[in-house]
Amino acid sequence: MMTIMNGKNPVPTIRAVAVEAGVSVATVSAVINQTRFVSAETARRVNEAIKRSGYRPNRLARGLSTRQTKTIGIVMPTILSPIAPLLLKSAADVLHEHGFAVLFSNTEMQATWEEQAIELMFDSQVDGLLVVPASETLDTLKLFADAGKPVVLLLHGLSGVSGCDVIRSGNFKGSLDAVNHLIGQGAQRIAVLALPLVSESEKDRMDGFRTGILAAGRTLDPELIRVGAPSESGDSEQHGYQETLKLMTLQHPPDAIFAMNQYMAIGALSALKELGQRIPSDVALIGYDDLIWTRNLEPPLSVVAQQVELIGRMGAMRLIGRLENNDRYDTPESVTVDTHLIVRASSDRAGTATG
Amino acid sequence: MMTIMNGKNPVPTIRAVAVEAGVSVATVSAVINQTRFVSAETARRVNEAIKRSGYRPNRLARGLSTRQTKTIGIVMPTILSPIAPLLLKSAADVLHEHGFAVLFSNTEMQATWEEQAIELMFDSQVDGLLVVPASETLDTLKLFADAGKPVVLLLHGLSGVSGCDVIRSGNFKGSLDAVNHLIGQGAQRIAVLALPLVSESEKDRMDGFRTGILAAGRTLDPELIRVGAPSESGDSEQHGYQETLKLMTLQHPPDAIFAMNQYMAIGALSALKELGQRIPSDVALIGYDDLIWTRNLEPPLSVVAQQVELIGRMGAMRLIGRLENNDRYDTPESVTVDTHLIVRASSDRAGTATG
DNA sequence: GAATGTGACGTAACCGGTTACGCAGCGCTG
């Protein structure tokens, strides 16, 4: 049974340990960090003193004097997005393996908050930063640039900001693949439930869609392009539902729908079922991001799957690379991680998908 | 266009600002922290110097001398659980509002990792700790107890550890409500897809189930109690599926199934459909935790919903209360947050649920 | 045996803040 002691005997410092072991602080520091040779006997005494006193080095003090904290900051617009937890986990795992602590900030899509979070990270002297940008630009990143500290952007880049690595998701090709697949399934009129074009990701998805349509020698019908609510608004599903209802009452309704996020896909699904449309024979449906439950829908949903885990790991690795190799003066690198098209029953008119 | 400067002119310190403004460091510190009176004119000069130099106080240095970092640690067994992101978000939001930074650690259910994470938080001098325990006990929390730093446990307590506040989830009553509801719907043989009894939560859920059955004057049929895989194993859904298949081939199969996590509920759903069972008329089904997509299943799933967001907020508030009121010597408090039973079509034989 | 080298460790400055204490100048009182 453990009870609160009110900190009777204060936390031991390195000086206390030095006294205990009858050596100097330099020696204690040396045995802890293996930073210079210490005789076996002395080392033994020091280690014993450490054990006895329960001494634990203060990371603040260490960080202050070494100017590195072994801490990196992760800034995300919202942890409630379906892919955010995996992104956070995969990055955090890699960082943990390499001995880094994680300062986390969930900025709830607020631009000022996002800037504040980055300032907070800077003030906390993090060694580097992992950011999933929500705003179009982030002036505060200049703090890191000036300090020569590495920043890696995840999922998409940021206009007006160079000097950061970017691990992008292949949204352009993802959308393109989706369109081509639908065309391959015989779709004649493909509608899209798009997202407001705030970040590079949404623009890329839209560009991919356009390119796919035009490359097939078709024209873009404005009626078939519907802009919904962002995933984080909570209205996304409702929008998908409403827009789908409208789409299906057009004079020439679509025979395929590409939803650029999962919530809108669900909304569309509800609407189509309610209208008695058969999926995929009347209307084929494809969504974005492969979540656990997409294959449990009726019918299982085809999706464009981002390799979220890989992106998280790569971002963390890149950051650690910059830190450890000190190659922070290189030109920044940009990587694009491909998406995968996962075909399930919702878009598979041949009925060959394995689900 | 921003480029890396390699930190040419070093980050300004408080001393540099003091020189700039022609005052002492004490005065600069005073105007920043409003800690003593400074004449308007002097304050103006200081603020100008701060602005000009782009000075930002170093949180490490501040933390070192004040012994508080305005940082709190959050330790979770896995951010990939369906309720973890909301728990993290709600706690982090409250902390952010009160000016705290968040050190985050995802321990992947590993006991040693969990202890390490807590040590890391301690070494980082966090002011307090928010923990969702995975292990049965956590010796490392003694570090915080000895230092007089508050710790709040989330979702469930920890055996052998007193001195921490606990914000519990009302799992006992949650299960009890579920059972009573199923009985009220006329269920005669209620099966349970249970979880390994590792933490208090699972034990409470199981106890609630037992109590409900016995209170109705029935007996517990061991055949109807199936222990599945933990949510985090990734096999949970598969287990739910398999165990449901087995359940339905019993001589006396159940007419209701209570799944103690959402994944098993989905597995059960798949199995029941595959067997051509009608839900809820042949078999009623109820799950745990109200996720976004539970109502998009066929049929929409009844669930026991934990008030995850409330638990997160309360935990953070409690921690901040301890910190700000300095009432850390109180006896620890334990709160239990009720669950809500959400009845949807999967268990509603009267067909009155609103979905 | 003096000079030089080397192995093992100690001293004290430093990182960048906060703050206890001190001090000068002024107005006021008796």
Place this chain on the structure above:
DNA sequence: CAGCGCTGCGTAACCGGTTACGTCACATTC
């Protein structure tokens, strides 16, 4: 006008580590 208190601010110690530099004892060399 000596003495007192108050106002506004500076000096330097301190938080707990790291590390450049110094020192001492002993071995080696010629």
